[in-house]
Amino acid sequence: MRRVEHVMGFPVSVRIDDAGFPEAPVDELFAWLREVDARFSPFRPDSEVSRLDRGEQAEPGPELREVLDLCEEYRLATGGAFDVRPPGRRLDPCAVVKGWSVQRGAELLSAAGARRFCLNAGGDVVVSGGPWRVGVRHPEDAGRLCAVLDLTDRAVATSARYERGDHILDARTGRPATGLLSMTVVAPTLTEADAVSTAAFALGPQGITWAASRPGCEVFAVNADGKVLRSEGFPVTA
Structure with a gap:
């Protein structure tokens, strides 16, 4: 089974390799993500986040x-x-909401009996079973990969400047x-991978170094000079 929908401002795709897996849990997954968008988006004036x-x-x-x-x-x-x-800005928990909500969605699929699947939310990925091969986009060339990973029962998220520009703030300086x-951070859950990559x-x-010291996390970083630094256990294949 494969399905793609545009939710929370980006494409979300799911591939489930279990034969005969029913449609209903996938419907539930996308309904959950739409609910999260309605409740937690800071861009919706009627959301819970905006009201708070x-x-x-x-x-x-x-x-x-x-x-x-x-x-x-x-x-x-x-x-x-x-x-x-940060001071002078509105509440915007999107950096945590995305990974947290998609991880919850993956858990819905697992609870419904899915054993081998890949859930991709705007380039942040959580997989069950495996191994799955997941590419990491080159930060300066959209047509190239800078790494290919072998993942089994893991999640990977990348924070970068190439899609949305300089949108991540150092709140200490504003x-x-x-x-x-x-x-890029590989972690046991997408909740961790997404939040740790943004925070790092x-x-x-x-x-x-901070991200690599987090329990269960492996990192692959490209600094401002284009130098690649990665932790020893990062599951890169190419």
């Missing part, structure tokens, strides 16, 4: 509280470089983080 930011909602609901607690964990771990509410061209990118060059 404007003071129209006193407390976050349980799921948004879970997301905000993760955001605070990474803010503290990076000494404030990663912050979803300025765009420009010390890296890209930061915000930290700049020191984020490479």
Whole structure:
């Protein structure tokens, strides 16, 4: 089974290799992602995030509280470089919401009996079974890969400047983080991979060592000079 839908501002594709897998859990996956977009997008004025930011909602609901607690964990771990509410800006937890929600979607598929699948959300990927071959885009040439990974029951996320420009801030300075061209993190879950890659990118060059020290995380980074640095256990094949 294969399906692609545009959700949360990017294409989400799912491939399930289990013969005869039913459509209903895939419907549930995409319904969940649409619900997340409606509730947690800072770009929707009626979302829970927007209402909370404007003071129209006193407390976050349980799921948004879970997301905000993760955001605070990474803010503290990076000494404030990663912050979803930097001074003078609106609340924007997208850096955590994306990986967290897609990981939840993968867990929905697993609970429904899927054993071998690949879920790709705008280039951030979580796989079950394997091995799966996953490419990492070259940060300066969209037509090239800088690495190919073999992944089994893992997730990978990349934070970079090539798609959205200098959109990741170092909240300590309020300025765009420009010390890296890209930061790719492999982790047990996409919740971790996505949040760690963004937080490490915000930290700049020191984020490479920081990310590699996180339990279960392996990193592949390209610094501002184009030099590649990777942790010993990064599952690269080419």
